[in-house]
Amino acid sequence: MNDGWNIVVCVKQVPDADDVTIDPDTGTLNRSDAPAVLNKPDHNAVESALALRDAVGGTVTAVTMGPPPASAVLQAAVAAGADGGVLLTDRAFGGSDTWPTSLALARAAEELDADVVICGEESTDSSTGQVPPGIAAHNGWAQLTYTESLDPRPDEGVLVGTRDVEGGYERVATALPVVVAMVFGANDPRPAGLHRKIFAETEFEPVQWTAADLGIEDRVGLVNSPTKVGGMDTASPVERERTRVDSVEALYDHLAEVL
Amino acid sequence: MSAASGPGIDVADYRDVWVFVEQHEGEAAPVSWELLAKGRELADETGESLVALVVGDGVAHLAEEAVARGADRALLADDPVFEPYRADPYGEQFRALVEARKPSIVLIGGTHTGRDFAGRVAVPAHAGLTADCTELAVDEEGLLLASRPTFGGSAMATIKCPAHRPQMATVRAGVFDAGEPAEPTENAADAVESVEVVVAEEDTLSTVLERVVGGVVDITDADVIVAGGAGCEGDVTPLVELAEALGGEVAATRAAVEEGWVEPARQVGQTGKTVRPQLYIAAGISGAVQHLEGMNGSDVVVAVNTDPNAPIFEHADYGIVGDLHEVLPALTAMVREKQEVAA
Ligand SMILES: Cc1cc2nc3c(=O)[nH]c(=O)nc-3n(C[C@H](O)[C@H](O)[C@H](O)COP(=O)(O)OP(=O)(O)OC[C@H]3O[C@@H](n4cnc5c(N)ncnc54)[C@H](O)[C@@H]3O)c2cc1C
Ligand SMILES: Cc1cc2nc3c(=O)[nH]c(=O)nc-3n(C[C@H](O)[C@H](O)[C@H](O)COP(=O)(O)OP(=O)(O)OC[C@H]3O[C@@H](n4cnc5c(N)ncnc54)[C@H](O)[C@@H]3O)c2cc1C
Numbered sequence: 001m002n003d004g005w006n007i008v009v010c011v012k013q014v015p016d017a018d019d020v021t022i023d024p025d026t027g028t029l030n031r032s033d034a035p036a037v038l039n040k041p042d043h044n045a046v047e048s049a050l051a052l053r054d055a056v057g058g059t060v061t062a063v064t065m066g067p068p069p070a071s072a073v074l075q076a077a078v079a080a081g082a083d084g085g086v087l088l089t090d091r092a093f094g095g096s097d098t099w100p101t102s103l104a105l106a107r108a109a110e111e112l113d114a115d116v117v118i119c120g121e122e123s124t125d126s127s128t129g130q131v132p133p134g135i136a137a138h139n140g141w142a143q144l145t146y147t148e149s150l151d152p153r154p155d156e157g158v159l160v161g162t163r164d165v166e167g168g169y170e171r172v173a174t175a176l177p178v179v180v181a182m183v184f185g186a187n188d189p190r191p192a193g194l195h196r197k198i199f200a201e202t203e204f205e206p207v208q209w210t211a212a213d214l215g216i217e218d219r220v221g222l223v224n225s226p227t228k229v230g231g232m233d234t235a236s237p238v239e240r241e242r243t244r245v246d247s248v249e250a251l252y253d254h255l256a257e258v259l
Numbered sequence: 260m261s262a263a264s265g266p267g268i269d270v271a272d273y274r275d276v277w278v279f280v281e282q283h284e285g286e287a288a289p290v291s292w293e294l295l296a297k298g299r300e301l302a303d304e305t306g307e308s309l310v311a312l313v314v315g316d317g318v319a320h321l322a323e324e325a326v327a328r329g330a331d332r333a334l335l336a337d338d339p340v341f342e343p344y345r346a347d348p349y350g351e352q353f354r355a356l357v358e359a360r361k362p363s364i365v366l367i368g369g370t371h372t373g374r375d376f377a378g379r380v381a382v383p384a385h386a387g388l389t390a391d392c393t394e395l396a397v398d399e400e401g402l403l404l405a406s407r408p409t410f411g412g413s414a415m416a417t418i419k420c421p422a423h424r425p426q427m428a429t430v431r432a433g434v435f436d437a438g439e440p441a442e443p444t445e446n447a448a449d450a451v452e453s454v455e456v457v458v459a460e461e462d463t464l465s466t467v468l469e470r471v472v473g474g475v476v477d478i479t480d481a482d483v484i485v486a487g488g489a490g491c492e493g494d495v496t497p498l499v500e501l502a503e504a505l506g507g508e509v510a511a512t513r514a515a516v517e518e519g520w521v522e523p524a525r526q527v528g529q530t531g532k533t534v535r536p537q538l539y540i541a542a543g544i545s546g547a548v549q550h551l552e553g554m555n556g557s558d559v560v561v562a563v564n565t566d567p568n569a570p571i572f573e574h575a576d577y578g579i580v581g582d583l584h585e586v587l588p589a590l591t592a593m594v595r596e597k598q599e600v601a602a
Contacts, residue, residue, distance in 0.1 A: 015410075099382060126409050127529065128390035133346065133378030142464035143346050145375045160468065166371050167475030167524050170343070174465040184530060185517050226387030226423035230404065233415045238555050241576035248589040251561065254577045255590075256597075258538050258559045259483075259505070 004058025005115040005154070005176075009049040010105055010135075011062050011077050012039040013070040014125045038073040041120030041184040043080075048150060048182050049118045050081045050190065056154045058115070059083045063108050065093060065101060071206045079192035079200035084207065086112070092211040095222030102134025107214040110139060115176045116159060121146065121184040132181035142174035145181040270363075273424035276302040277362040279353075280313045280325055280333075281372055283344065287321050289477060290368035290432040292328060297395060297435040298366055299329045305401045307363065310334060312356070314349060316342035322451040323443035331450065334360075338456040343467050344372050348458040350379035355457040357384050362425045364403050366395075369431035377429050387420030388427040393434050393533070403428065412529055412552025433479030433533040476508070476524050483507025484536045486527060486554070489514040490543015490564065490583055495521060497587035498542065504594040510534065512550050528553035542583040546571030563587065 016037045049060045062077035064070050065088040074085030088104050096104070109117045122129035129145070136143035144161035148169065151160040160173045164183055192200075211217040218224075245251045278298040281288040295311060302309040311325030311333040322333035334356065340348050357365070357380065367373040369391045381388035389405035393415075396404045403426040406417045420426040478484060485502040487495055488511065495509065502509045511521035513528060527534055529549040539557035543564065544550060551574055554560070562575035563583045572578040579586055 098378070098388065099385065102378075102382065121530070124410075126390075128378075128388075129374050130378035130381070130388055130390055133375060134382050136346070137350065137379040137382035143375070143379065144465075145346075146371045164371060164523065165470070165472060168470070168472030170470040170472075171468040172345070172465050173468055178464075185513075226381075226385060226420050227389055227418050228421060229416050230419045231417045232409075233417070234413070238574065240560060240574055242573060243577050244572070245577055245579050248579070248586055248593065251577060251579050251586075252590060252593045252597075255538065255561070 005052070005056050005152070006113050007049045007052055007058055007060045008109050008112050008114040008117045009042075009045050009060060009062050009077060009082065010117065010119045010131070011042045011046065011064050011073045012120070012123050013037070013064065013066050013073045014039045014123055036069065036072065038076045039120055039123045041122060041124070041182070042073070043189040044182045044184060044186050045118045045120045046077050046080050046082065047187045047189040048180070051187070052116065052118070052150055052152060056152045061086060061112055063088065063105060063112075065089070065096075065104050074206045075200045075204060076192075078204045079197040080190065081193070081196060085204065087206040087208045088214070089208055090210040090212075090217075092217050092221050095225060096220055097225035097227045098128055098130040098134050099226055100216075100220035100224050102131045103138050103216055104211070104214060104220060105131065106135040106138035107216055108209065109135060109177070109179075111209070111214065117177070117179045119179065119181045121181055129181070132179050136179040139177070142176075142178040143180075144172060144174060144178060146183055147180050148183050148186050150180065268422070268424060270422065270424055273361045273363040275307045275310050275362050276305070276364045277310045277312055277366070277425070278325075278330070279365070279367045279373065280311050280321055281368045281370060282313070282315050282318055282321055283372075283472070284342070285315065285318055285321070287324070288368055288370060288372070288432070289437060289479065290370060290373070290430070292437040292440075293432065293435040294366040294368060294430060295325060295328050295330060296438040297430070298364075301364060301395060301397055301403075302331075304397050305363070308332060310362065312336075312353070314341050314352060319448075319451065320443070323447040324441070326447040326450045327441035327443045328438065333451045335451050335453050336456055337453065340456070340458055340460050340463070343470050345463060345465050345467065346376050346379050347464045349376045351458045352456065353380045354383045356454060357386070357425060363401070365425045365427045367427065367429050369429040373429055377427060381427055384425065385423055386425050386427045387418075387423045388429070389418040389420075390429050392428045392430050395428060395430070402426070408529070408552050410548070412548045412555075431533045433535065476522070478508045478510050478525055478527070479532055479534055481508035481534070481536050483538045484510045484527075484534055484554075484557075485540045485542065485587075486510040486512070486544060487515055487521065487542050487583070488512035488544035488550075489518070491515055491520060492543075493518070493520060494584065497584055497591070501540070501587045501591045501594070504591045504598070505538070507536070507538070512544050512547075541571050541575065542587055544571050545569050546574055
């Protein structure tokens with residue numbers, strides 16, 4: 001038998017996606033001062049982590065990399081039921097693309113002696129989906145992306161994941177440690193319990209690690225990021241007729257020109 | 260793991276455009292040929308060679324097809340360890356090839372498979388990887404300019420990778436044109452080089468226990484798409500019948516897919532497919548940015564919605580306020596009637 005798994009769940013703070021719309025005339029972002037929230041797909045990651053702990057025992061530790069206010073997403077994870085939270089925060093991390101971001105998270109997972117690292121499918125702001133495979137690659141661990149459900153086999157030290165493979169599914173057995181990215185919407189996240197919520201808000205203090213604590217101060221930040229954002233443009237609005245028609249006949253006549 | 264490149268590497272040592280030919284059970288994913296056609300343009304611009312990378316078990320025919328479709332050369336890693344796909348053997352093989360041969364640009368399909376392994380390769384190579392690009396170009400110095408939507412499609416970022424190589428990019432299916440299919444020519448095989456397989460089964464970290472894949476629909480080729488959203492309220496018959504009458508395909512928003520009304524392969528948007536049909540009919544769809552991102556390239560967009568203020572009307576050529584359960588069947592009847600008259 002075993003005394004449970006060390007489960008690490010990676011959570012990211014992002015601008016609230018529901019508040020982001022495009023102005024059709026200018027193509028500009030209407031962000032209405034979008035508040036920062038826990039990346040929506042990460043709710044599914046947290047739920048999977050808690051369900052996995054229910055199944056095999058052990059602990060769930062939430063980890064985020066970001067400026068100090070990002071500890072709010074750790075609080076949300078703890079309120080949902082995570083046992084603790086670690087904030088990776090340091091000026092040295094500034095400007096990190098997915099290469100150093102996944103390095104920092106990979107080092108933290110190693111520090112926490114993780115058996116399983118669970119991430120969301122992708123973030124709602126930069127949405128690369130590259131961080132989970134990046135964590136796995138930095139540590140030379142197995143990976144399961146686009147995972148719909150998990151079936152732990154603690155006696156064999158194996159995690160079986162069902163992956164969405166576009167047009168079907170596959171079941172893959174992996175050795176531990178393994179990095180999992182859950183499909184967005186894969187499960188129904190449990191609501192935070194009242195006691196946990198009060199604890200998260202009043203007593204919980206995240207552990208804080210700097211780049212130096214992780215031994216990676218020379219390998220993170222803008223200088224160690226291969227990609228550079230060369231320019232940001234609002235998406236050019238596609239010109240549309242925006243003609244209202246008031247009958248199916250009129251609609252058909254317009255379509256007849258196209259077809 | 261060692262960093263193969265990074266600040267201090269000589270970028271001039273890296274040349275050629277590589278395209279990863281994704282395949283499953285010997286059948287190429289359509290995005291592979293789309294990228295090969297785009298890769299040809301980029302290679303012509305930089306004056307380099309276009310190289311197809313084919314990994315699998317019994318896939319020499321795909322290497323030859325890649326040459327017939329315009330690749331100057333194909334590299335073939337053929338071994339049972341590569342079927343079915345797994346991240347770690349693919350990642351390791353790719354890493355070894357990148358380190359040994361130093362490509363400048365590497366294009367990979369933004370499918371679940373491509374996105375699963377691209378991130379894994381980019382790390383040991385210390386390569387720059389730009390996700391889900393919708394435009395690719397090269398500047399005067401031959402640097403790749405990779406543009407991608409962010410914030411759910413409301414902004415475009417252009418990403419460069421000045422000091423690291425290779426410059427990697429993933430691209431979703433349907434963004435570029437595949438060009439014409441081609442039969443392998445007689446001497447296509449001469450341009451195929453078998454490479455050393457560097458992974459052994461006993462070193463792999465995972466085992467595929469079961470793989471069930473049905474006939475996968477491909478909505479990215481359709482000229483007409485009838486898409487439905489939450490407004491379908493469980494009944495997608497009106498979509499299916501109109502699509503049938505117009506000779507098109509049914510598609511859906513994430514909301515309709517999550518409800519289970521429409522299969523996931525038909526989802527359009529940020530986490531679904533990118534489509535560019537001549538006609539896109541959006542019925543019961545509000546017009547969220549994440550949906551618009553996948554269909555903004557359509558020639559003509561029609562919106563059917565009960566809410567006159569639905570954002571989709573701002574992104575449509577023709578809009579009709581009404582219940583899709585009435586509008587679509589009426590339109591279907593009209594289409595069929597005219598077809599009968601014409602026949
Ligand atoms: C406009 C723009 C475009 C960008 N494009 C690219 C690009 O193409 N390539 C590139 O390498 N970088 C890019 N970046 C940088 C990238 O956004 C950051 O590296 C970011 O920290 C992680 O990438 P992501 O949000 O795409 O993560 P994803 O890989 O989409 O996130 C998947 C999961 O990983 C976990 N995760 C991700 N970030 C964190 C975190 N900070 N803390 C804890 N868990 C986390 C979460 O579980 C999340 O659900 C871009 C940045 C901007 C502003
Ligand atoms: C990370 C992330 C990724 C996402 N990726 C995608 C993606 O790839 N694709 C995608 O589509 N979404 C995606 N979404 C979700 C997206 O934000 C929206 O929630 C979704 O597109 C809404 O779908 P909908 O328009 O069908 O539903 P709703 O927004 O609920 O709209 C339903 C519309 O139907 C109308 N309606 C109701 N009844 C009728 C009727 N009888 N007849 C006609 N009209 C009617 C209503 O007026 C309303 O406008 C993503 C979200 C996130 C956070």
